Amino acid sequence: MDDHVCGPGCMHGVTAENEKDIKGEFHAARRSFLRDAMVVGGGAATLGALGVSMSPSAMAASASAKPGNGPTSHYYIPASAETVLWGYFSKSAKPVVEIETGDYVTIETLTHHSNDDAERMVKGDPGAESVFYWDAKRKGVNRRGAGPMDAKIGAGGGEGVHICTGPVFIKGAEPGDILEVRIVDVAPRPSANPAFKGKSFGSNAAANWGFHYGDLLSEPKKREVVTLYEIDATGERNWARAVYNYRWTPQTDPFGVVHPTIDYPGIPVNHSTIRKNENVLKNIRVPIRPHFGTIGLAPAEADMVTSIPPSYTGGNIDNWRIGKGATLYFPVAVAGAMFSVGDPHASQGDSELCGTAIECSLTGTFQFVLHKKAELPGTPLAELNYPLLETQDDWVLHGFSFANYLAELGAGAQQSIYSKSSVDLALRDAYHKMRHFLMTTQRLDEDEAISLMSVAVDFGITQVVDGNWGVHAVIKKSIFPAREG
DSSP, X not given: OOSOOBOTXXXXXXXXXXXXXXXXXXXXXXXXXXXXXXXXXXXXXXXXXXXXXXXXXXXXXXXXXXXXXXXXXXXXXXXXXXXXXXXXXXXXXXXXXXXXXXXXXXXXXXXXXXXXXXXXXXXXXXXXXXXXXXXXXOBSSOOOSSSOTTXXXXXXXXXXXXXXXXXXXXXXXXXXXXXXXXXEEEEEOOOOXXXXXXXXXXXXXXXXXXXXTTOOSSSOSSOOEEXXXXXXXXXXXXXXXXXXXXXXXXXXXXXXXXXXXXXXXTOOOOGGGSOOBOSOSTTOOEEOOOEEEEEEXXXXXXXXXXXXXXXXXXXXXXXXXXXXXXXXXXXXXXXXOOEEEEEEEEXXXXXXXXXXXXXXOEEEEEEEEEEOGGGOTTSTTTTOOSOEEEOSSEEEEEEXXXXXXXXXHOTTHHHHGGGTOOHXXXXXXXXXXXXXXXXXXXXXXXXXXXXXXHHHOEEEEEESSSSSOEEEEEEEGGGSOOOOO
């Protein structure tokens, strides 16, 4: 990566050919958000011009940290080979942009499954083409994962698979602070292939890391099947439909490595080697709920951390509720926080059972608000040590098999986590976190908290496919009366 750091209005990585399209898509998405914001109540945003102000969300309202006293700035980060980390978070990576608290950043994200159908999801898209470029001599992004560069299946070993745009450096952020991330808008990335104008596409891979794998009724029981879905990029249709599916066959990458299974991200699928089944999920409409599967900050425990297992600073949470209008609170572990986002999804169910969602490239607009450690005592954020999600109606707490697997499992944690997780452990962690949340933020005693959890908290399986399994706990805001400070 070169020494350039994006500034306000920067179009780093945007070519003359696609600048008009990008600006048009962004302004259309912005108009959509402004229209939607007019009718949303509760903790919704109150916007003037983009980057002016936003009302604080409910959880942070009692904290003294504010978006800032001066005017905010808006930044744009296009997805390109120069603006992404493929498969890992890193506290030492060079930031793509440095921002102040209160600033907005529009961030393009690419699904790492785009090469499942490059004609629809890569062709004609300069950003995607730069990331997925791969010929006999080089890859656009060589390292894919936090593993060794000389791994037989490819650099990085696929020990981490998600394309994470960033990192974004938040000036003044230090360990012990809390970073509030408001998701202002989310829009699908349209196919750049003229043959598919007005459409977006996403891939769902029933893969070898899925919970279902090997537990099937028909042979072969260990098979991988990719289903391609179509999404309306204009926003006129709020559901996806299946286009076709195919069974994975051994694929030979441009370096000559054979991949009998989906064992490395971004493998170009040769469609002459597969058989498409085009009459699948006929007349079924899948509701769209666009969200970011991987979102969070760099942890402190290692210099390079795989993007697959989630942890205390976020990462691959895979909760479909992390979409437009939601707010996340992350504990800051390193200087600058080092925020990255990727693994965009058009839709997903709780558990992400087969291993993936509808993996579909998205563009999001985020606002970042820093809450300093010294200002946290006496506020609901004072003892937060996990990713907390707030939606318009709910608080959602994330429990994992290991709250901080990097610290708890020690050396080799990034490999051993996959054999140690369970739903039981994740539920136990979610229970502990919700108990603490109710006792500290709502001032309940332990017996009150236990009763309320049993009668009013919904515990659900977030995912069972990301190494560090997840259980979320959801509680309605409306059950609590207004409380005096």
